[in-house]
Amino acid sequence: EPEVTQTPSHQVTQMGQEVILRCVPISNHLYFYWYRQILGQKVEFLVSFYNNEISEKSEIFDDQFSVERPDGSNFTLKIRSTKLEDSAMYFCASSGDSPLHFGNGTRLTVT
Amino acid sequence: DQQVKQNSPSLSVQEGRISILNCDYTNSMFDYFLWYKKYPAEGPTFLISISSIKDKNEDGRFTVFLNKSAKHLSLHIVPSQPGDSAVYFCAASAYKGAQKLVFGQGTRLTINP
Numbered sequence: 265e266p267e268v269t270q271t272p273s274h275q276v277t278q279m280g281q282e283v284i285l286r287c288v289p290i291s292n293h294l295y296f297y298w299y300r301q302i303l304g305q306k307v308e309f310l311v312s313f314y315n316n317e318i319s320e321k322s323e324i325f326d327d328q329f330s331v332e333r334p335d336g337s338n339f340t341l342k343i344r345s346t347k348l349e350d351s352a353m354y355f356c357a358s359s360g361d362s363p364l365h366f367g368n369g370t371r372l373t374v375t
Numbered sequence: 376d377q378q379v380k381q382n383s384p385s386l387s388v389q390e391g392r393i394s395i396l397n398c399d400y401t402n403s404m405f406d407y408f409l410w411y412k413k414y415p416a417e418g419p420t421f422l423i424s425i426s427s428i429k430d431k432n433e434d435g436r437f438t439v440f441l442n443k444s445a446k447h448l449s450l451h452i453v454p455s456q457p458g459d460s461a462v463y464f465c466a467a468s469a470y471k472g473a474q475k476l477v478f479g480q481g482t483r484l485t486i487n488p
Binding site for chain 2: 268295297299305306307308309312320355357359363364365366367368369
């Protein structure tokens, strides 16, 4: 069964540094998403992306965050200047005419 | 944000018995509901969904019931198997296409042999 793949599985960065989290969605899916889960908290919606533009974003997704689909297969989440509170599990997801399929996540640790 | 609530953080069930996981929501705009299952170090995996026009949807051992008037849904697993041990998340969205899901806190289900 096709799956969403995310790299790296674990990223450690220093506060103030930029990070890019990478995702390869399922190939025939047209909708792409980022969610995150801070330890001990709920899975939260960050952003959805369709037709090469953001279709919806949450209040968490401020100017420090950006998403891009640089080619036909990758979907990235960039955090420009990481803060301690950005430490979380970040899940990429994609969908077609189907429920969301999630990747296994990238654990981001900001020190 | 308490729009979707799973009030039981954990549940322990004997193998072969029925597991019932509950979920409540407050936003009357929600009309599509899903259950996801999550193992450690993996992403959530879709299990089953239900649209607000139905009150029941069944897929093998999994059945989801929706009570719109009570704003309550439940997931029944019968018979429960050891491989069902995982964290189960209830999620809701305003319409099927939106996929901006609002998740509950999750319930950790443990199936005992």
